[in-house]
Amino acid sequence: MDHRQIDQWVLAMMREIVARIDADPNRTGLERARATARRWNEQSPSRAIQEWLRLLEMPWPQLRSLLLQESDEGQRLRSSAPFCGVLSQEERLALLREYRASPSA
Numbered sequence: 463m464d465h466r467q468i469d470q471w472v473l474a475m476m477r478e479i480v481a482r483i484d485a486d487p488n489r490t491g492l493e494r495a496r497a498t499a500r501r502w503n504e505q506s507p508s509r510a511i512q513e514w515l516r517l518l519e520m521p522w523p524q525l526r527s528l529l530l531q532e533s534d535e536g537q538r539l540r541s542s543a544p545f546c547g548v549l550s551q552e553e554r555l556a557l558l559r560e561y562r563a564s565p566s567a
Contacts, residue, residue: 471561472540476529478557479548489522491548498544510542518544 483491499514517525517539528539549557 469537469540471558473530473532473536474561475549475554475557476540476543476545478553479545480526480529482548483522484526491545492518492522492525494547495544498546502544511544514542514544 479491483489495514496518499511499518503511503515517528520528528536529543530536531539
């Protein structure tokens with residue numbers, strides 16, 4: 463896959479993550495991302511993690527919009543997003559297979 467295709471696959475995964483968080487009234491995936499960002503910050507602080515710690519405090523509708531932006535900024539944010547664990551390894555691989563099988567990939 464080239465960079466454009468990888469970016470599109472990461473966007474597809476983020477759409478699925480956002481859908482999960484939208485469907486969960488407790489926003490468990492959002493809390494998981496906060497815990498991940500805090501852990502990353504304790505282990506190896508960086509500007510990107512600091513930015514995520516701030517972003518994760520935004521109201522969900524506003525953060526949701528940022529995560530789904532089809533822009534350079536949206537792509538940049540998705541490249542370091544702390545939403546690991548919201549989708550299982552099997553789900554990520556299934557999305558990758560689905561993406562690779564689609565004509566637009």
